[in-house]
Amino acid sequence: MTSFPRPALDLRNLRTEFRIGGRWYPAVRNVSVSLMPNETLAVVGESGSGKSVTALSILRLLPHAGARIQGGEVLFEGQDLVTLSERDMSTIRGNSIAMIFQEPMTSLNPTMTVGDQIAEAILIHRGGSRMEAKAKALRLLDEVKIPSPKSRLDEYPHQFSGGMRQRVMIAMALACHPRVLLADEPTTALDVTIQAQVLSQLEELKQAYGMSMLFITHNLGVVAQIADRVAVMYAGEIVELATVDALFAKPMHPYTAALLRAMPRADRANESLEPIPGSVPALSAVPTGCAYAPRCPFKDRSCTELHPELVSSGDPGHLVRCPVRPVGGVH
Amino acid sequence: MTTSQGSGDFVVSHLSKTFVRHGGSGARNVRAVDDVSFRVPKGTSLGLVGESGCGKSTVARAILRLIEPDSGSIVFDGVDVRAAKGTALRVLRRRMQIVFQDPYSSLNPRRTIRQTLEEPLRVHLRQSSKEIREKAEAAMVEVGLPREALERYPHEFSGGQRQRIGIARALVLDPELVVADEAVSALDVSVQAQILRLLEGLRERRGLSFLFVSHDLGVVRHFCDRICVMYLGRIVEEGPTADVLDRPLHPYTRLLRDSYPVPDPRARRPLIQIAGEVPSAANPPPGCGFHPRCARAEGPCSVERPQLAASGDDRSRACYFPETSDIAWGSLRIGAMT
Numbered sequence: 141m142t143s144f145p146r147p148a149l150d151l152r153n154l155r156t157e158f159r160i161g162g163r164w165y166p167a168v169r170n171v172s173v174s175l176m177p178n179e180t181l182a183v184v185g186e187s188g189s190g191k192s193v194t195a196l197s198i199l200r201l202l203p204h205a206g207a208r209i210q211g212g213e214v215l216f217e218g219q220d221l222v223t224l225s226e227r228d229m230s231t232i233r234g235n236s237i238a239m240i241f242q243e244p245m246t247s248l249n250p251t252m253t254v255g256d257q258i259a260e261a262i263l264i265h266r267g268g269s270r271m272e273a274k275a276k277a278l279r280l281l282d283e284v285k286i287p288s289p290k291s292r293l294d295e296y297p298h299q300f301s302g303g304m305r306q307r308v309m310i311a312m313a314l315a316c317h318p319r320v321l322l323a324d325e326p327t328t329a330l331d332v333t334i335q336a337q338v339l340s341q342l343e344e345l346k347q348a349y350g351m352s353m354l355f356i357t358h359n360l361g362v363v364a365q366i367a368d369r370v371a372v373m374y375a376g377e378i379v380e381l382a383t384v385d386a387l388f389a390k391p392m393h394p395y396t397a398a399l400l401r402a403m404p405r406a407d408r409a410n411e412s413l414e415p416i417p418g419s420v421p422a423l424s425a426v427p428t429g430c431a432y433a434p435r436c437p438f439k440d441r442s443c444t445e446l447h448p449e450l451v452s453s454g455d456p457g458h459l460v461r462c463p464v465r466p467v468g469g470v471h
Numbered sequence: 472m473t474t475s476q477g478s479g480d481f482v483v484s485h486l487s488k489t490f491v492r493h494g495g496s497g498a499r500n501v502r503a504v505d506d507v508s509f510r511v512p513k514g515t516s517l518g519l520v521g522e523s524g525c526g527k528s529t530v531a532r533a534i535l536r537l538i539e540p541d542s543g544s545i546v547f548d549g550v551d552v553r554a555a556k557g558t559a560l561r562v563l564r565r566r567m568q569i570v571f572q573d574p575y576s577s578l579n580p581r582r583t584i585r586q587t588l589e590e591p592l593r594v595h596l597r598q599s600s601k602e603i604r605e606k607a608e609a610a611m612v613e614v615g616l617p618r619e620a621l622e623r624y625p626h627e628f629s630g631g632q633r634q635r636i637g638i639a640r641a642l643v644l645d646p647e648l649v650v651a652d653e654a655v656s657a658l659d660v661s662v663q664a665q666i667l668r669l670l671e672g673l674r675e676r677r678g679l680s681f682l683f684v685s686h687d688l689g690v691v692r693h694f695c696d697r698i699c700v701m702y703l704g705r706i707v708e709e710g711p712t713a714d715v716l717d718r719p720l721h722p723y724t725r726l727l728r729d730s731y732p733v734p735d736p737r738a739r740r741p742l743i744q745i746a747g748e749v750p751s752a753a754n755p756p757p758g759c760g761f762h763p764r765c766a767r768a769e770g771p772c773s774v775e776r777p778q779l780a781a782s783g784d785d786r787s788r789a790c791y792f793p794e795t796s797d798i799a800w801g802s803l804r805i806g807a808m809t
Contacts, residue, residue: 186659187630287747301748302523331522331686334748336730358659361689361732365739384736400734402664406688406716407733413693415668416661419629 147174147215148352149198149237149320154212154222156190156197158423165423167193169376170212172450175320180346180353182367182384184360184399188420190376191356195322198354199233200226216320235265238313242325244305248297254281254308255293261315280311284341303334310342317349324356339366360403364388369457372396375421375431378450381459392453392460395432430462440464479513479548481534481648481680486543488526488533492753501753503529504540505704508779511648513548516674516681518695518712520688520727522749526704527684531652534682535567536560547648565595568641572653574633578625584611584636585621588643595644610639614669631662638669648680649673655690667694688731692716700724703752703760706779710786720782720793723761759790767792 156168168190175181183191196202198214198221214221216237221229233239241247249257258280259273266273274293281289284307297305306326313321323342327335343366346353357363363370363384370387372380372395380393391397401414418435421427427434433443443464450461488504504526511517519527533540536552545552547563555563571577578587588607592598598606608618614635625633634654641649651670655663667690673679685691691698691712698715700708700723708721719725747764750756756763762772771777771791779789 186661303748331749332688332730332732333522333726335732339732359732360660360734364734364736365732367736388734388736399660402660403734404664404667404687404689404693405734406692406728406731407735407738409713410689410693413664413667415664417665419631419662420659 149175150215152213182363185373189373238318239322379461481511514678518691518698521701525701568646569650570654614639708788720788
């Protein structure tokens with residue numbers, strides 16, 4: 141029997157619900173996916189697809205009121221994070237699993253110098269002296285290529301540009317050598333040239349630290365640049381899971397194919413931009429059957445009645461939640 | 472500046488705008504827009520691209536005189552926009568409309584869509600209530616929303632629907648030029664494509680001209696006939712969109728293009744080493760604004776600012792040492808950042 145490497149993070153049937161008008165509605169619907177060691181798994185989807193809620197569920201950062209993890213497991217180093225005590229969870233958060241967010245300005249403390257903020261993370265999780273933590277913070281700022289890190293250590297977040305703030309966030313996330321980095325749209329607020337810098341830096345640091353990365357984005361261009369594998373989410377569930385090459389070369393789910401056709405490309409003439417009719421369903425109005433059926437040109441009667449499972453497409457490692465898709469991928 | 476009366480063209484020449492920033496260290500001048508000239512022929516679409524702070528939104532606002540420019544001329548269909556006053560200005564404002572980026576903050580939450588759409592008609596046109604009502608309804612239908620939606624409030628709509636309403640508001644006055652300031656940037660891909668389709672249809676049906684401000688090269692390539700690339704308040708390159716993106720002449724255009732992530736894993740490349748960030752417009756470098764970050768920079772670049780000059784092929788660039796060979800998309804291979 142061949143032994144497969146153990147996943148760095150393993151989501152099994154994760155289900156997260158929000159309360160709207162006194163009723164609970166699932167925002168993440170039975171998501172199962174494994175993040176392998178040293179892998180970059182991109183989670184792509186439009187607003188409201190549940191991709192951020194998935195990441196927040198992993199670290200249990202959801203609001204206490206109005207949100208709950210209703211089922212499933214998040215397996216990390218032999219423990220189920222869903223059932224862990226809050227005390228044990230806080231030793232994992234920012235330590236062995238770190239997270240970076242879209243808007244670094246709102247994630248940094250405006251009243252603390254960046255040096256103190258990074259040092260704080262080290263002191264909390266690793267202990268040691270303040271001096272050592274500060275020295276480590278300096279090394280980290282240097283590592284994320286903040287120019288003249290020594291003087292920037294004592295500056296405040298508002299004195300940094302958007303790209304530099306995101307680097308500070310990355311430095312802080314790396315402070316405790318996490319095994320897993322959850323990156324939630326980390327470059328969406330940045331200009332493209334700065335985005336390119338931050339992406340190449342994340343890739344480099346991932347290698348250097350031997351991390352796995354769950355990278356959440358709505359941008360298929362970014363996915364193509366950085367991902368090893370891709371999970372496409374729609375209405376709270378994964379509708380397609382494949383290696384990055386397979387996903388772009390041979391999209392199997394009609395939604396994936398439609399997303400690719402709806403994206404205007406800068407590198408070629410694109411006369412045939414095809415919008416997807418309709419819009420993403422509201423959390424409280426997800427259709428029974430296939431959630432994408434109302435917008436899907438391939439739907440037949442079974443789509444509105446039966447909820448399709450995420451199953452092998454026939455190609456190894458390529459899963460798709462669509463029984464009626466055209467054979468050989470959707471083009 | 473003379474332009475033939477009634478050509479329908481929109482011509483901007485030597486437009487400049489300086490903001491004064493008051494800070495701890497005294498007042499500083501920020502040259503947001505510096506000697507910008509371009510032309511939008513009637514019925515065409517000009518893209519204005521660049522990164523945050525390059526001055527593209529200031530240009531968009533200055534040409535509508537939502538911000539008064541300091542100098543330069545703006546001529547629309549033979550009429551001097553900067554000199555216009557009173558009735559003449561009101562007539563111009565009717566003919567030139569703007570669609571903003573954020574459909575959430577650009578609609579009054581306490582007004583029904585009908586009130587929002589009918590107000591400009593009451594201000595600009597002396598028409599009966601019935602005619603105004605019909606105009607608002609026609610605009611709604613034209614942007615693909617049901618008539619009944621006129622009685623609803625902005626919060627009842629999704630982002631894409633709100634952007635349709637923003638477009639309807641711009642359309643009710645039958646404008647000839649629409650300034651779209653990042654009009655599709657806040658939208659999801661599937662909705663963005665819907666709105667782009669809508670704008671294309673309007674351009675064809677109504678012969679609208681567009682000044683299309685965007686940071687998204689994909690959207691600009693899709694929508695715009697020509698493109699102006701801005702850096703630190705100046706236009707550094709101008710030309711037909713496909714030519715400029717496929718064969719950039721200015722090194723900054725190339726940097727911008729090569730930073731754009733192409734949705735094709737086969738075009739994956741080690742992402743580029745980029746020296747530094749955009750300098751502050753309050754303290755721009757001497758000579759060419761891009762020279763401190765430019766691999767091709769030599770002697771004159773740091774001394775004398777290059778002017779935007781024609782390079783043949785219907786294109787122009789502000790660069791002493793423009794890119795020469797064809798550089799294919801995704802061909803840039805520089806090792807990991809050092």
